Amino acid sequence: MTASPASRASFLDPTVLARIDNLELLARTVVDGFLQGIHRSPYLGVSMDFAEHRPYMPGDDIRRIDWRLYARTDRFYIKQFEAETNADVGFLLDVSASMGYGSGETSKLDYGRFLTASLAYFSAGQKDRVGLYAFDDDVVEHVRPSAAHLDKVLYAVARVKAEHEGGWDKPLARVANTFRRRGILVVVSDFYADPDEISSALGFFQAQGHDVVAFHVLDPAEIDFPFAQASNFQDLETREVLQVVPEKYVEAYRGHVRTHIDELGKGFGRHGVDYVLLNSGKPLDEALYAYLTFRQKSTRVR
Numbered sequence: 001m002t003a004s005p006a007s008r009a010s011f012l013d014p015t016v017l018a019r020i021d022n023l024e025l026l027a028r029t030v031v032d033g034f035l036q037g038i039h040r041s042p043y044l045g046v047s048m049d050f051a052e053h054r055p056y057m058p059g060d061d062i063r064r065i066d067w068r069l070y071a072r073t074d075r076f077y078i079k080q081f082e083a084e085t086n087a088d089v090g091f092l093l094d095v096s097a098s099m100g101y102g103s104g105e106t107s108k109l110d111y112g113r114f115l116t117a118s119l120a121y122f123s124a125g126q127k128d129r130v131g132l133y134a135f136d137d138d139v140v141e142h143v144r145p146s147a148a149h150l151d152k153v154l155y156a157v158a159r160v161k162a163e164h165e166g167g168w169d170k171p172l173a174r175v176a177n178t179f180r181r182r183g184i185l186v187v188v189s190d191f192y193a194d195p196d197e198i199s200s201a202l203g204f205f206q207a208q209g210h211d212v213v214a215f216h217v218l219d220p221a222e223i224d225f226p227f228a229q230a231s232n233f234q235d236l237e238t239r240e241v242l243q244v245v246p247e248k249y250v251e252a253y254r255g256h257v258r259t260h261i262d263e264l265g266k267g268f269g270r271h272g273v274d275y276v277l278l279n280s281g282k283p284l285d286e287a288l289y290a291y292l293t294f295r296q297k298s299t300r301v302r
Contacts, residue, residue, distance in 0.1 A: 190217055
């Protein structure tokens with residue numbers, strides 16, 4: 001008896017995931033559930049094509065040993081696939097105060113935690129060297145990329161808080177100074193920044209030979225603006241409070257959001273940065289498929 005699509009999707013639902021206290025367990029639950037269902041995926045372009053061999057290492061699944069190659073060489077080799085080539089993967093998690101917003105049970109930071117932990121777990125499982133830069137107006141948590149640093153990354157992600165005003169100059173300068181080896185940068189943010197400036201800044205890393213993917217996390221209320229009653233709205237970073245009558249501004253607000261998203265997408269596209277818009281109220285499957293497709297593309301380029 002196989003699980004229904006609804007039950008499988010529940011393992012990716014941020015509301016369900018919020019009830020799991022252990023971030024490693026959460027990441028393992030998400031990734032294992034995702035990989036088990038990937039062969040049923042309706043998404044196109046996702047495959048696990050053979051790429052190369054690598055020497056067997058203790059802990060590797062012996063079912064992946066190429067026995068024909070062993071017969072010829074008397075050495076153990078593992079079949080490695082396109083999504084599994086080793087790389088330095090740096091996760092840039094925005095923990096500025098605006099990420100603390102959530103109209104439901106899950107804030108944008110919660111969603112960013114779930115996503116970062118899951119992608120780090122997935123990448124470590126592919127023998128990548130994972131690292132972390134959690135930042136607001138500066139880097140507040142840094143774990144250098146290493147094959148042995150998954151636990152450190154998960155621990156750092158679990159303890160960050162969204163408390164301070166954000167900025168990009170100092171954090172990206174820190175990344176540029178410390179992320180030297182050509183690799184992959186995964187940025188998780190609500191991108192409350194000028195689209196031209198942030199796309200150009202991340203495009204710099206793409207031009208330096210890194211592969212960059214930007215996950216744009218927005219709360220459902222930020223996308224749809226469902227408010228009907230006159231209310232006080234507070235900027236979580238500047239703490240400025242504004243009195244707003246929603247019906248006067250709803251169409252203008254939605255237009256500004258659409259324009260911002262469109263400009264971000266176009267700006268990232270011009271600079272070769274992959275861009276994925278995510279609704280923090282939706283399951284993580286879209287993000288995981290996007291990352292797997294991105295990894296396959298970057299592997300072929302390499």
